[in-house]
Amino acid sequence: MSLSLQRLKRYVPILDWGARYNRDTFTNDGIAAVIVTIMLIPQSLAYALLAGLPAQMGLYASILPLVAYAIFGTSRALAVGPVAVVSLMTAAAVGDMSLQGTAEYALAAITLAFLSGLILLAMGIFRLGFLANFLSHPVIAGFITASGILIAVSQLKHILGVDASGHTLFETVLSLLGKLGTINVITLALGITATGFLFWVRKGLKPFMIARGFSVRTAEIATKAGPVAAVVVTTLLSFAFNLSEHGVQIVGDVPRGLPPLTVPVFSGELWSQLFGAAVLISIIGFVESVSVAQTLAAKRRQRIAPDQELIGLGASNIAAAISGGYPVTGGFARSVVNFDAGAETPAAGAFTAIGIGLAALFLTPLLYFLPIATLAATIIVAVLSLVDFTILRGTWEYSKADFVAVLATILLTLGFGVETGVSAGVILSIGLHLYKTSRPHIAEVGLIAGTEHFRNIKRHEVQTASHVVTIRVDESLYFANARFLEDYIYDRVAGCNKTKHVVLMCPAVNEIDHSGLESLEAINLHLKDQGITLHLSEVKGPIMDRLKKSHFLQALTGQVFMSQFAAIQALGASVDLPPDTQS
């Protein structure tokens, strides 16, 4: 195989798996596609509603983007399309600028998908996938939980049949409370029944059917079809009793046909307004998608290529933008369903696209009487599985800094909306990390008898020599902590006349930047003034390479020892008894 073909296959994975495609894979992918299609139809409509967009845009976002991902994506099971959190973020970004229901609103959502696609593509081409790592696991967990709550609360208005709005928990709840007098009782009854039914389908249907002799597989498929049943039954009820005459909101006219070709707006003003939101949506969407893809790939011992995933998702979003959709990403629930249903290649996604395309062509007139409350119930039941507060307990027990980051992310997302919440989480994680590294743990160490191993004198029974002070600094020496080490050493040797040597043990020093180098030079001079020799030990290769380029090693009063044991042997240490730990 030529090198350029190999390269092409890396960027267009379909060339790789497509060549090995056969009848068995086709059958498996096909079955998975049917199940996912049934699940996706109500979800697509519901998420479009959540994003404040016409229902058909949810369907459009589930056609071409799936084909694009099938060509460029690397995950075998990821199902791409509109998802809850990204729909919420779209509503937040676009809702700041125009009114729901207007053409500008829809066009802004399309442009957002286009921008997000460009950003993802650029990140993939320039291999910037590592940027997503700065969104720590706890911050993501907190953000998803808070978003789930925001989404569920935002749908309450459809269950109650009132007209309320708001981007934050406080606004939404206040708006709902103000409208309690206008509740539509039929909508409420319908909404509560649908929600209760869907909860029961999710939790109770499978054991119920198995107990009645159905096979596990049949029970599982029935569970997935629950939302479709709710849609069918409530649509029939709505049609039969003409519920819209009684104030029940229905979906109404959904244009029939395949997605139209759309062109995103190329307006500098709109782009700069949407850019920040597009970056956040891209990164959040990528992180969610990649973690689902990695979890599923690991189960079959496959690997995914994160940088190529960026390209796959970028292509999907651009496909969404040119076909009247809005931002998409890999969804958790549908990908698991796809995986469980036996999808073997990204072709399953392409087949799903065909299914949704058929729905857009032929089923939309049937959706006319579908009550919006049913879609809201679908959303509420779906997103409440995202809400998970165990991360709070886990981080509280393990790491207070992570706990603070999670709590801030949750509270700020609820209180000030998704963009503020996730940005604050990222900034806080980075800030707390920098703060910790700016005040590193510094230990004075001694020899553990009978070994060549040195440990903290405050934690272990060790031997030390009174004229040699060995300090192990547990951090890279860089600008944020350079002065800290200086202060520590000056305080340690002040008023201690016995000290003749200070050994800086560096196994934990992973970098010494220019500020750190200047600090070492200052420490060397300061100790020299006091007649104390400075030595280093266990300096790592890459750091030694750099130090050799500076003048520090010439100026150093002592030596650089390969190991701390070699240092203690060379400095002729008469080893004393274990010291008072306060010495």
Add this chain to the structure above:
Amino acid sequence: MSLSLQRLKRYVPILDWGARYNRDTFTNDGIAAVIVTIMLIPQSLAYALLAGLPAQMGLYASILPLVAYAIFGTSRALAVGPVAVVSLMTAAAVGDMSLQGTAEYALAAITLAFLSGLILLAMGIFRLGFLANFLSHPVIAGFITASGILIAVSQLKHILGVDASGHTLFETVLSLLGKLGTINVITLALGITATGFLFWVRKGLKPFMIARGFSVRTAEIATKAGPVAAVVVTTLLSFAFNLSEHGVQIVGDVPRGLPPLTVPVFSGELWSQLFGAAVLISIIGFVESVSVAQTLAAKRRQRIAPDQELIGLGASNIAAAISGGYPVTGGFARSVVNFDAGAETPAAGAFTAIGIGLAALFLTPLLYFLPIATLAATIIVAVLSLVDFTILRGTWEYSKADFVAVLATILLTLGFGVETGVSAGVILSIGLHLYKTSRPHIAEVGLIAGTEHFRNIKRHEVQTASHVVTIRVDESLYFANARFLEDYIYDRVAGCNKTKHVVLMCPAVNEIDHSGLESLEAINLHLKDQGITLHLSEVKGPIMDRLKKSHFLQALTGQVFMSQFAAIQALGASVDLPPDTQS
């Protein structure tokens, strides 16, 4: 001594050194004060001019602030007052909002001093001095150099006698070039002569006088008095030939008397406009001041308390704000002069304040004819000593990341002004540091024969066992690099059937946050699936304490060894010959 008195002495250091004040210290402080006063008078006027403020505000900023620092500061030699870089930053901050010469402009500068004082005080009380560490040495050096150039260029208009303006190098140069036709020849002659004279005084006067038999001390004092001589001579010339009639700009009326009591503006709008600039001025001022104070303290084996310095500088700025001054900080040149002249306590600063106060009372009428070109010459000669490009070469050789940060700071300061420049430097330093830690150095290690020491198999002749892979990760495991280690280990063990044990050697792991913990759990499970046992070795005390709070140690398939040597002994390693380094 009671605890509360000790505490009080920490916050009000004058109570400490004041009690031991005697006649000798008084004499030494007095002599230093006279010399510094002579130096400060033209400097104060010149820096006020640089800040775009009336000349007397420079004098006012050199009276009460010095008294406040004498009470609250900890450095024995620091001389506080208007300095070049902070004056430039003041001009940039205030110039965005109002026109030079207006009352609003002066009031905004006063308010800036007040805000800056409050920020410094708050940082001191909450012990936030460590924040200044995030301004790395190279970024500061680059910023000071670029500021020096900006300041010198900004003064050229006074030397040329034209009317030009601009906050960036480009703007200023362009504005100057457009005005070349309006050069005032007398001003130019005066300016060039004064600049040349002051350069000569700085470089050539001392050797010249010593060669003619003067004592070194006399020659040094004469050097310091050079600017005063320039002021006196050019003022006399200006008076004798009535130069202002020939288009030479003169200082003009300077109100006579002590500083007026002023009240900063309490306007939410003004405060929020100035807040960002006040934060930058506070931090830059603090960093400059503390590094001067520490350098001088080290020479006499004294220490300064950085958090108390924040309180001292905060008090000085508030003093400046209530007495018609503008932001102040400790200046390098004047502090060195103060130190060399023998200042022993902060009282020297208070005596200097008396000197400047007398000048404000009696000398201001004499300044009427002083040509502004002379003050510009004083500034140019003073700031060119700040310009130092050696940091570029030093960082280029030692650390490319630092080099990038310095270069960006210099170019952005010159191109987009002081605030953009220094902010970009800080953000870039932090970003580059995070980037480096997100892709840590990972080494596979082996035993150095005859020792218990393990080193990189690619750099040293080491012994390894084929069924044990020991990986040393040279970074804390935290959110930014958690996935990186996972990928590395999965790639390392993939397709290597011999591997039975993976030992993660952790001497360089200084922290494991919640994301890192989740990655370790994932690695443990992944290896378990492949029949490989995961062990840790040399985990530090604080990290072990945290791991014990999680469930990781129960789930860990292997053990945690005190040392890597113990791990290799326990895993019954049949030590092989040195491996191929590519294995």
